[in-house]
Amino acid sequence: MRLLDTAKLCGMIARPGGAWEMTMLIRTMVLGAMTGAAALALGSCATMSEDQCLAGAWGERGYKDGLEGLAQTRLNDHAAACAKYGVVPETEVYMSAREDGLRSYCTPSGGFQAGRLGRSYAGVCPAYAEEEFTPAFEDGRRVYAVEQVVSSAETDLSSAVARIEDREDKLEAKRRELDQEGLTDEQRQKIRERIDEVRGEIRDARRRAREAEDALRYARDEADRLRFSIGSRYGGW
Numbered sequence: 001m002r003l004l005d006t007a008k009l010c011g012m013i014a015r016p017g018g019a020w021e022m023t024m025l026i027r028t029m030v031l032g033a034m035t036g037a038a039a040l041a042l043g044s045c046a047t048m049s050e051d052q053c054l055a056g057a058w059g060e061r062g063y064k065d066g067l068e069g070l071a072q073t074r075l076n077d078h079a080a081a082c083a084k085y086g087v088v089p090e091t092e093v094y095m096s097a098r099e100d101g102l103r104s105y106c107t108p109s110g111g112f113q114a115g116r117l118g119r120s121y122a123g124v125c126p127a128y129a130e131e132e133f134t135p136a137f138e139d140g141r142r143v144y145a146v147e148q149v150v151s152s153a154e155t156d157l158s159s160a161v162a163r164i165e166d167r168e169d170k171l172e173a174k175r176r177e178l179d180q181e182g183l184t185d186e187q188r189q190k191i192r193e194r195i196d197e198v199r200g201e202i203r204d205a206r207r208r209a210r211e212a213e214d215a216l217r218y219a220r221d222e223a224d225r226l227r228f229s230i231g232s233r234y235g236g237w
Contacts, residue, residue, distance in 0.1 A: 066101020115140020
């Protein structure tokens with residue numbers, strides 16, 4: 001959420017039905033964050049280092065990949081990464097351990113945690129497990145997305161406050177400059193003009209800070225509603 005968005009949000013507050021519109025926009029941003037997280041996860045790739053390939057430990061690697069819900073094709077990535085070092089994966093060991101990891105992953109709590117970390121789902125769970133896994137995963141994704149919106153709003157507010165402080169320091173410096181002796185009338189006029197500009201920048205920064213505060217409040221409200229909706233279904237979070 002950028003300050004440009006907060007200006008739009010605050011325009012909503014001023015008119016009838018504005019609070020509802022802001023809530024809808026926050027939820028749209030949440031959906032956007034969820035989509036972005038999925039795209040990021042799908043676009044990522046992993047490789048094993050030379051030390052990891054030479055160490056082997058294919059059981060540990062398989063269990064970890066299963067616990068993270070990675071697709072079976074992950075082994076192909078490892079094989080390609082290790083080929084340059086002359087290492088061939090121990091497929092049976094890896095696959096057996098991966099199944100152990102998947103048993104922990106394909107649970108409601110596993111799905112919720114995966115979603116909350118912003119990960120994508122690779123369709124690795126059996127149908128009977130997906131019945132409970134999928135809703136939990138989607139709940140986790142909703143939490144992840146709304147937390148991203150809150151974090152972005154907090155960043156916007158911090159930036160606005162920093163801008164205010166910077167401009168106030170600049171204003172004080174210009175006032176001191178104006179008090180100096182030996183300045184020509186032209187120089188004093190230019191300093192006064194700059195002081196007026198800085199005052200305008202401070203007003204603008206304060207307006208942006210108010211907008212950011214409003215956006216953050218609504219984002220936190222949305223997060224609270226989500227927490228209430230999910231409750232302790234998947235343990236403490």
